[in-house]
Structures are given as C-alpha cells and as structure tokens.
Amino acid sequence: MGRYENKFKTFLDEKRKIVDKKLLQALKNRKPGSLYEPGYYIIEGGGKRLRPLLLLLAVKAAGGKLNTAYNAAAAVELLHNFTLVHDDIMDNADKRRNILTIHKKYDTSTAILTGDSLLSVAYEYLLKDCNGNAKKIMGAFTKSLVEVCEGQSLDKEFELREAVTIGEYIMMIRKKTASMMEMCCTTGALIGGGDEQIVKGLANFGKNIGIAFQIQDDLLDITGNENDVGKFIGGDLVEGKKTFLFLKAMEISKGTDKDKLLEVIKNKGIKPGEIQGYKDLYQKLNVLEAAENEIKHYTNLALKSIKKLKNEKYREFFALLADSLIKRRK
C-alpha cells in the first residue's frame, strides 16, 4: 500500500481545500443574512469533509472527472450539516467541533430554519452536477435523506425503549449514518459514469464503511479526547443512548454489572460524575474490544466490495481511507 500513501494524503488535502472553498462560496454573502449566516458559521467550523471526499474518490474510481462533481461534493456535506444542526437540537448538545451549536449560539427557531436551508442549498448544488442522469442521482440523494430521518427517529425511539437488540442497532445506524455514505459513493460513481457493477461495488463500500464509522464513533465517545472529538466525552451514556458498546455490555453482563446497566435505562441516562464507573465496567466486560472487532468486520466487508475495481490507484485510495477511519481519533 505504501507507494500510494503520499499521493492519497495529497489528494485528500487538495480536494478538501477545493470543497471547503465551494462550501463557503455557497453560503457567503447570500441574502437574507439572518438565514445564511448561521449556516456559514457551522460550515466554517470545519469537519473532516469525509462525505465529499468519498464522493470525489468514487467519481475518479468510476473514471470520471472531478470538475464535474464539486457541486455534488458540496451538496453531500451540506446535507450532512443539515442533519447535525437538527440532531444537535434534539440531543440538546451544547458543542460541536469545539464551537457552540447553532441552537445554543442563536436559538431553536434559527437552528430549525438553518437546517432546512442547508438542505435546500444541498439540493440546489446537487442539481448543478446532474447532467443526463438527474432522476437517478436525485433518487439516490433523496433515498438517503428519507433513511437518515428514519434512522434518527429509531435512534430517539431506542433511547426510550428498554430492550434493543444489536441487530436492531445495526439496522438503525445503517439508516442514520451508513445510508448517506453509501449515497456519496453511488452519486460519485453515477456522476463519474460508472457501470452498474462499479456503482454497486462502491455503494457497498460506502454502506459498510459507514457502519464501521458509526461503531467507531460510539467507541470514541468513551476512548476519545474531548479536544480531538470536539464534544463532551461520555455524552452517549449521559444521554442514555443505546450504543453498540452499551448493547454489547447488556448482552454479556450478569448480576450487579447488569443491574448497573439497567439503571441507565431506568433513569434514561447517567450523571456526568458516573461516566468513569461505566468506562471501567466497559473495560471489565471487554466491550471495547468487541467494538473494535465489529469495526474490523465491516471494514473488511467494505474492502471486499471494491476488490473488483479495475483502477488500482483508486482501489488503494479507498483502502487507505478505510484504514484511516479505523485509526481516527476524531
């Protein structure tokens, strides 16, 4: 893999800059300021830009040209930020990427409307790169929007339900997180002019890497560093979220350990002071290791689905991306 590492890094750095510029242009000085300034603020706050990069990699892997896809790349990041802004209201989150969330910096009405407008501009930008295949591309984008809403609703529903299986959890994150990554790959492959096999292979890569990504996110809520992650560590436990870690712990624990976990469900979360105790319990039950194995499992599925990709360079780029996601600290 070594020979592509520097090229991959350069690709990410260069394309991230172009995407950032496009994103800021999409919102800067747009009127009315009362609508677009909060959106600009959240986009300017940064982020990994993972979804646009996935889309652009898929364009290249399918044999297309990047300059036909930068608007679509901006669109998927705008869609992602729409979900963040609305989710942060629902989760009552104070911070995101180390800065105040929109509903905290402004108010809930502003945050609702900012989310809506980010979504509207997402569709506007996606349309700019729909040439000849608008129905397919808009269909993939819309399917992922539908599933993101369904996934978020299941996530909230699971917080209130007593019993959730790991199977149900995987189905939920497939919709809430993986669906959008799958769509990024599908959209990139379609814009790039890929045939059915390429589109399907890349879509499967996106879906499986998305599931791995979300379990990694659950893990970082426990093992991460607040400054790296950009938000409060242990927040999932405080919110009583049924993460992979929590459900795995429920599955294998007994006696007083299980009672301690049932307390989280009963009280719909824990106090910040109790986080360390639950971290220790997770360690004892080896659920962090179980999560790492699950992440590896889905990452391997992702890699398997691009094995037939003829373009060696971009096949390796995808493999390097998968590797970097496993190792990420934020």
Place this chain on the structure above:
Amino acid sequence: MGRYENKFKTFLDEKRKIVDKKLLQALKNRKPGSLYEPGYYIIEGGGKRLRPLLLLLAVKAAGGKLNTAYNAAAAVELLHNFTLVHDDIMDNADKRRNILTIHKKYDTSTAILTGDSLLSVAYEYLLKDCNGNAKKIMGAFTKSLVEVCEGQSLDKEFELREAVTIGEYIMMIRKKTASMMEMCCTTGALIGGGDEQIVKGLANFGKNIGIAFQIQDDLLDITGNENDVGKFIGGDLVEGKKTFLFLKAMEISKGTDKDKLLEVIKNKGIKPGEIQGYKDLYQKLNVLEAAENEIKHYTNLALKSIKKLKNEKYREFFALLADSLIKRRK
C-alpha cells in the same frame, strides 16, 4: 363564467379525494411509526389541498394527463405541510386546522423530525412523476424550497425590526407563500408538457395568486372566525407580526393612533385582551379595505397572465379558483 361553475366544483371535489388518498397512502403504515405517525396525523387533519389542485389544473391547462401527476400533487402538499410543522414550532402555535400542532401533541424533537421527513417524502413522490424532465422539475421544486426558507427567515427578521416597508413585505410573502404556488403551476405545466409560454403564464398566475392569497390570510386573521380558520384569531397581532394590515396602518396613521401601533413593535406583540382595540383601529384607518384592494390588484395580475391560455375550460377554471380564493373564509 356560469357554465363552468358546476364542472369546476366537481373537478375540485373529485381530485381532492384522489390527492387525499395518495397523501395518506404515502405515510400510512410506513415504518418506523415513531416517524411517520405524526406526519400522518397532520396530513389527516385536512386542509384545502390548494397547492395540489393548482398543480393538477396546470397539468390539464398544459394539455397533460392527470394520472401522470398525482404523485407530484401529493409532493407539493407534503412540502407545504413540512413548512407548516416547522413554522408552528417557531411561532409557538398551539393549533392548526382545529387540532393540536405536532410540537404540542408530541414534542419539539418529534415536530422537527416530522417536518424533515415530510420534506424527504415530498422529494420521493415528486421523483415518481419526473420522466424525462427531472432536472427542470426538481429545479423548480428546489428553488421554491430555498425561497420558502428565505421568506420564513425574513418573516421572523421583520418581527424584530422596527421599520419594514410594504415593498419589503411583498418581497417576503412572494418568497414565503407565492413561490410555492408559482412552483405548483410550473411543475404542473412541465409535467403536462406545456411550451415555454404556457409554463411562464401559469407560473405568473401562481405567483400573483400566491401574493393575493397571503394578504387574504393576513385579513382573515382579523376578520375571520376561529372555527373557520382553525386557529386563534388575532394571533398575528399577539405575535407582533408585521402583516400587510399592520404595515398599511403604520403608513397612514398619525398621532395617538401611530403611538398605539408603535406599542406593538416596542412590546413585540400585544395581549389577547387588546385585540379588539386594534381591530377597531384597523377599521378606523380603513386598512381592511386597503388590503381588499391589494388582493384584487394581484388577483387581476394573475388573471391577466393566463389570458393567452388557449384551453378555455381550464382558463375559466383558473379564474373560478382565483374568485374562490378572494371569497374564502378559511
């Protein structure tokens, strides 16, 4: 006009039923229930279905077939309901169409997500009727979504601003209300296969009738009956909204009358007990008549823009629709 009245009434009644059925089908028994049941509840709550009917009339006026457009008709009503659900949170409204708003019946998180999902299903349904012209139709729909967000933001901004001109107000309602009606006509005309002149003429009808519609809405907030309108009468004054009536009153009042209006701005609204006093002031200043004249002005512009429509029957249907909107009590 007389010869078409019964036919027009039959058209509305028949098509409204088909649209209602399509709308309920779009959300009924869809999983997860936690997401789609609140959406079903708000759609089942009824409504005039004005936007789908506008779209279907435009399909026929352009020479198209209705059975190619019922999904799109459902889509514009879903888009409309998305805006209502989110606006009701922002306006802190308790009731809509005589039933509890979603954020009152459930909670704010549910209402945010229900709005988002209604929008996602709107795009899903619109796509079903995009055949060969997806980019144009999706473009018109998305432009109207962008403008609805901009209009809503301006509306909220005007509540906080001291001075708003009637010109600014018209620009705001053009975006907040008229843009979607314009889009319904554009989309219908495109699906119906209309040429550029027909699309443009119908779009102008939608835009102007939309402006007239919103001023009529402002008027009904004062002259309406709570049971007819389905929400609290005088709510715009209580909320301190800068409606056409309020801005016209500001424009022509002097002395103590003006002071009384300035109080509304200063206090960002009035108490429910003060509504009658402001109703009397509006009467005294003749602003209700001024609003009626403005409604007639935009209705005439709407009628003028469809004069060249060759299909006499549907030209008369549009005229009857315009007439019914002027006379509406809800």
